[in-house]
Amino acid sequence: MKPIYMDNNATTACDPAVVEAMLPFFTEQFGNASSIHSFGAQVGKALKEARVRVQTLLGAAHDSEIVFTSCGTESDSTAILSAIKAQPERRTIITTVVEHPAILTLCDQLEKEGCVVHKLKVNKKGRVDLDEYKSLLNDRVAIASIMWANNETGTIFPVEEMAEMAHEKGIMFHTDAVQAVGKLPIDLKSTKIDMLSLSGHKLHAPKGIGVLYVRRNTRFRPLLRGGHQERGRRAGTENSASIVGLGVACELAQQHMAEENTVVKKLRDRLERGILAKVKNSFVNGDTLYRLPNTASIAFEYVEGEGILLMLNKQGIAASSGSACTSGSLEPSHVMRAMGIPYTAAHGTIRFSLSRYNTEEEVDRVIAAVPPIIAQLRKLSPYWSGEGPVANPEEAFAPSYA
Amino acid sequence: MWDYSEKVREHFFNPRNSGPLENANGTGDVGSIKCGDALRLMLKVNPESEIIEDAHFQTFGCGSAIASSSALTEIIKGKTLDDALKVSNQDIADYLDGLPPEKMHCSVMGREALQAAVANYRGEEWSDDHEEGDLVCKCFAIDAVMIEDTVRANGLKTREEVTNYTKAGGGCSACHEKIEDVLIAVNGRLYSSEPKPKKAPAESPVKPQLTNYQRIRKIEDTLEAIRPMLQRDHGDVTLVEVDGKKIYVALSGACQGCQMEAATLGGIQHKLVEALGELVQVLPVGAMANH
Numbered sequence: 001m002k003p004i005y006m007d008n009n010a011t012t013a014c015d016p017a018v019v020e021a022m023l024p025f026f027t028e029q030f031g032n033a034s035s036i037h038s039f040g041a042q043v044g045k046a047l048k049e050a051r052v053r054v055q056t057l058l059g060a061a062h063d064s065e066i067v068f069t070s071c072g073t074e075s076d077s078t079a080i081l082s083a084i085k086a087q088p089e090r091r092t093i094i095t096t097v098v099e100h101p102a103i104l105t106l107c108d109q110l111e112k113e114g115c116v117v118h119k120l121k122v123n124k125k126g127r128v129d130l131d132e133y134k135s136l137l138n139d140r141v142a143i144a145s146i147m148w149a150n151n152e153t154g155t156i157f158p159v160e161e162m163a164e165m166a167h168e169k170g171i172m173f174h175t176d177a178v179q180a181v182g183k184l185p186i187d188l189k190s191t192k193i194d195m196l197s198l199s200g201h202k203l204h205a206p207k208g209i210g211v212l213y214v215r216r217n218t219r220f221r222p223l224l225r226g227g228h229q230e231r232g233r234r235a236g237t238e239n240s241a242s243i244v245g246l247g248v249a250c251e252l253a254q255q256h257m258a259e260e261n262t263v264v265k266k267l268r269d270r271l272e273r274g275i276l277a278k279v280k281n282s283f284v285n286g287d288t289l290y291r292l293p294n295t296a297s298i299a300f301e302y303v304e305g306e307g308i309l310l311m312l313n314k315q316g317i318a319a320s321s322g323s324a325c326t327s328g329s330l331e332p333s334h335v336m337r338a339m340g341i342p343y344t345a346a347h348g349t350i351r352f353s354l355s356r357y358n359t360e361e362e363v364d365r366v367i368a369a370v371p372p373i374i375a376q377l378r379k380l381s382p383y384w385s386g387e388g389p390v391a392n393p394e395e396a397f398a399p400s401y402a
Numbered sequence: 403m404w405d406y407s408e409k410v411r412e413h414f415f416n417p418r419n420s421g422p423l424e425n426a427n428g429t430g431d432v433g434s435i436k437c438g439d440a441l442r443l444m445l446k447v448n449p450e451s452e453i454i455e456d457a458h459f460q461t462f463g464c465g466s467a468i469a470s471s472s473a474l475t476e477i478i479k480g481k482t483l484d485d486a487l488k489v490s491n492q493d494i495a496d497y498l499d500g501l502p503p504e505k506m507h508c509s510v511m512g513r514e515a516l517q518a519a520v521a522n523y524r525g526e527e528w529s530d531d532h533e534e535g536d537l538v539c540k541c542f543a544i545d546a547v548m549i550e551d552t553v554r555a556n557g558l559k560t561r562e563e564v565t566n567y568t569k570a571g572g573g574c575s576a577c578h579e580k581i582e583d584v585l586i587a588v589n590g591r592l593y594s595s596e597p598k599p600k601k602a603p604a605e606s607p608v609k610p611q612l613t614n615y616q617r618i619r620k621i622e623d624t625l626e627a628i629r630p631m632l633q634r635d636h637g638d639v640t641l642v643e644v645d646g647k648k649i650y651v652a653l654s655g656a657c658q659g660c661q662m663e664a665a666t667l668g669g670i671q672h673k674l675v676e677a678l679g680e681l682v683q684v685l686p687v688g689a690m691a692n693h
Contacts, residue, residue, distance in 0.1 A: 304438050306464035310414060332438060344462070347438040380420050380468060382431070382442040382460035397462075399431040399440040400518070400529070 003316035004362045008202075009151050009179060009295060009353035010320055014245070015204040021248045022206070025241035033238050034229070043240050050247025054211055057250040058196065059187030067212045067230045068243050072178040072199030073102040075212035076145075078223040078234070079174040079195040080106055083143035084115065086219040087172075090142035092116040096128055096157070097338040099147050103176055104334075116140075125287040126155035126339050133162060137169040144173050148180035148196075152335040152351055153286025154295030156184070160191045167192035172218065178202055182253035183260050183292050194218045200242065204355075205249035209242035256356050265293035267363050268354050272296045274367035279374050281389060285341060285349060294354040299336075299345040300374050302383035302393065308350055311373040317366055319352045344383060344393065406465060407499035413469035418476050423458035428523025430515040437534070439463035439508060441471050443515035445478075447523050452483045459515075466498075466505040473497045474512040483520050489513065492636065503543035507534055538580045541573025541662070549584045559593040561585065566672055569631075572665040617678065618644055624677040625651070628670055632657055639670065642687045649674060652687040 005013065025046070031039030033047050048063075055063045069075045080093065080103070093107055097119045107117045118136050120128045128146075137144070144166045149156045163173040174195040180186065181196075182203030188196065195218065200209035214220055214233065226235030253260075275298060276282055285297040300308065305321030312319055336346035352366070378384040382397040390396040406414075426444035433440025440463060446456040457479050459471040473494050478486040491509040495501045501509060521528035535547030552558065552567050561581050565571045571581050586592050612620065625641055632638055637657030643650040649671075657666055663686070671684035 302462065304463050304467070307414070307468060310411075310465045314415070332436075343435045343438070347435075347462075380417060380460060381462050382440065383462060385422075397431060397440070397442060399433040399435070399442075 001316055003318065004358070004365060005318050006352040006354055006358065006362075006366065007318045007320050008355040009154075009351065011201045011207065012204045012355055013357065014206055015249060015252055017252065018205055018245045018248045022241045022245040025244055029240070033240060034227070043238075046244050047238055047240060050243045053247035053250045054198075057181065057186070057254050058198075058213055059189055060213055060215075061189040062216055064231065065188075065213055065216055067214055067233050068238060068246075069210040069212050069234055070208055070239070071210040072100075072176070072197050072202075073210075074223070075197035075199075075210045076100075076102040076174075076176055077106055078212050079197060080110070080143060080145055081223060082195075082219075082221045083172050083174070084110065085221040087142050090140055092118065092138075092141045094118045094120065094133070094136050094141055094144040094146075096120040096122065096146055098122055098126060098150055098152075098155075098335045099145070100151055100176060100178070103145055103147070115142075120146075122338050124339055126150060126153050126285070126335070127287055127290075128157060130158070130162070130165075134165060137166060137171055139170070141166075141169075141171045144171055146173075146175055148175045148177035149184070149292050150286065150335060151179050152333060152349075153297045153339075154179070154292035154353075155286040156180070156290045156292065159193065163192040163194075179292060179295075182250075182257075183294060185257055188213060188215070200246040200249060203249050203253050205246040206242050209239055209246050211246070259356055261293045264354050264356055264358070267358055267360060268294055268296050268352075270360070271352060271354070271363045271366060272298065274363070275370050278367070278371040282374070283345070285336065285339065296352045296354075298350055298352070299341060300348040300350065301345045302381045302389055303348045303374060303377040305348055305350055307377050308348070308370075308373055311376070312350075312366075312369065315369050317369055319350050321350055404466070404502050404505065406469075406502070409497075409499040410466055410469040410501065413472040413498065414465040417459075417468055417472040419456075419458045419472065419479075421458060421460065423456060426458070428519045430518030430520075430522055430528070432514045432518050433463070433511050434534075435462070437507075439467045439511055441467065441511055441515045443471070443474070443512075443519045445519050445523060447483065454478050454481055454483065454486055463508070463511075464505070466501055467508045467511065469498055470494055470501070470508040470512045471515075474516060478516065483523070486516060487520060489516065503540050504537055506543045538584070539568075539570035539573065539577045542569040544568050544570035546580070546584055549581060550588060553585060553588045559585070559589060562672070566669050569665075569669070572669060573662060612678070620677055621649060621674060624673050625670070628673060632666070637666075639666075643690060645690075647680075647682050649682050649684050650687050650690045651684060 029043055031043045033040055033044040051063045051066050054066045060066065093115055095103055095107055111117045120133055122128055146157050146159050146162055148159050159175045166173040172194045173192065175193055176197045178197060178199045179202060181198040194215045196213040198211045201207040220233060222233050224235045229235055229238055272284060279300060281301040283299055285299055309319060309321050332343060332346035336349055383389055383393045423444035423446060426446055428445035428447055430443045442460045444458045445454050448455050457475040459475055461468050461471045477489055477497055491513040494509040494512045495506060518528045535545040538544055538546050538549055549564060549568055549570055553564060556567055558564055558567060561571060561578055564581050571578050582592055621644060622641055625639055629638060635656055637655040640652050642652050653663060667684050674682050674684060
């Protein structure tokens with residue numbers, strides 16, 4: 001049976017049109033865009049086109065605001081380190097507890113090096129408190145970096161409003177929009193967002209290509225210095241094939257934007273409703289009113305996520321878990337913990353993230369596959385007895401040690 | 403996804419002895435819900451013979467936790483309590499053809515459930531000071547709490563010392579920054595691992611000379627001190643020959659042909675250099691034949 005891929009927040013399949021557009025750049029179009037001869041000039045022209053396509057998807061005012069990088073993580077690091085370097089008198093960073101490790105790990109390191117980092121807490125739905133945010137905005141803040149949408153739950157943050165608030169106080173604003181670009185309409189020129197990160201492989205372009213949008217007149221310090229590529233803002237020979245691929249992917253994303261928010265959303269809702277109706281003691285994580293159209297984060301109480309994934313995988317279904325055990329650390333996902341999801345549910349959270357390639361037939365297969373898997377694992381669980389959880393689960397099973 | 407052995411997969415998909423056990427007379431509940439792994443082991447022990455007639459488990463945990471639980475019940479069924487208590491976490495891992503380093507704690511949990519269940523059967527109080535930190539060294543499955551405790555207990559100052567005492571960082575070396583973080587957290591600063599400049603290099607005229615006999619005794623004593631650490635991992639070392647600055651040893655058991663053989667020899671050499679106060683080279687016995 002054909003495998004079902006529902007892990008598109010982790011990475012996506014390259015669109016065949018993307019691959020086709022890239023291929024010549026590995027063979028006849030091998031020139032260096034910086035060269036004066038015709039080999040280089042043709043590549044230079046292709047990069048320019050790709051840049052405009054990215055600009056269009058982001059609604060940026062100028063194509064020169066698009067800086068190609070190697071990945072979303074590089075874009076995030078560049079943005080935050082640039083803000084710190086360009087404004088040495090400002091040493092505070094505002095972010096959230098539910099950011100991607102690309103932001104959190106960097107902030108932890110900067111904290112060690114003497115920066116002050118404020119991480120906004122979130123409530124049960126995964127939303128930040130804008131009053132708390134407002135109270136932290138002062139002239140010691142170098143940058144506020146808030147993700148556009150959360151990778152695990154899909155919860156959308158009010159980044160446009162938060163950028164306005166930062167702008168009023170003269171504070172730089174960055175957003176990690178890796179999960180949002182291609183799934184939500186974005187028009188940067190009508191916002192006060194100064195910098196934005198995106199990653200190609202989340203929107204059907206290849207891995208190894210990212211973008212940092214840098215608004216004109218934003219004070220900027222490069223992460224990589226060297227040649228004049230990207231107007232000196234990111235040295236290193238351009239990854240021309242991937243840049244061309246990303247350009248095509250952006251154009252396709254633009255064309256499919258409505259589909260993403262109608263067809264894909266409907267599939268996601270069907271999946272969620274179908275599973276919740278058949279599996280008791282399960283619930284949806286995150287803000288169900290404001291979230292990405294493709295993401296379903298479902299907690300199955302009293303079982304652990306890795307077991308679910310292994311059994312799904314056996315049936316050719318790919319999803320991911322918010323559980324620790326898949327990442328090698330012991331704690332459950334920091335996002336689930338931040339939302340106050342109990343351990344017995346946080347460990348059993350599965351994320352299904354869809355794309356325009358998924359079909360209704362696939363959704364129905366997953367709806368049929370999940371309930372027996374959960375039932376089978378619950379049979380093994382010390383918290384479960386027969387048809388439901390044991391009475392007073394926390395007391396009935398209280399294992400000893402740390 | 404984890405690189406689980408076939409055996410782990412098989413025990414996960416077809417767990418043996420799962421679910422509640424009627425008339426159990428020994429139960430052990432261990433694990434941590436926070437860490438996402440917890441296990442209830444139920445035993446039916448014959449009071450006359452103290453033989454485990456049946457064993458069942460219920461586990462909240464990942465694939466390898468379920469497989470380890472299943473393996474444990476299979477291993478201990480039919481054993482006397484005393485024999486069952488000799489089962490180590492390594493035995494559980496071996497039964498499953500190995501576990502990834504990040505998952506070795508699943509086998510540890512199995513062993514602890516066994517101790518707890520036996521204690522429960524015997525009416526004893528079982529307590530465990532087990533504490534597990536973030537995994538630091540993936541080559542040898544050493545976590546932060548273990549490193550921190552060893553640093554404190556031995557007043558360790560450098561990354562090299564941590565490697566000599568715990569093996570952490572003795573493999574691929576990617577975790578050296580994390581080990582240094584632990585050292586800074588405990589010591590408040592990082593001590594340089596350069597040899598102290600004050601100590602004059604080798605040619606010190608007042609260096610006390612050991613007699614040949616004393617020197618070999620010292621080498622033996624040093625190796626003796628290292629052996630328990632290797633034996634923990636089912637390995638061992640014996641002294642074969644001392645030829646001037648060259649010390650030949652034989653690694654046996656799990657050490658033999660281990661990918662980490664070079665690192666192990668390096669660690670032994672470090673200890674010997676420290677003990678003898680001179681530069682020596684530790685070589686595997688195989689190197690002697692090529693002589």
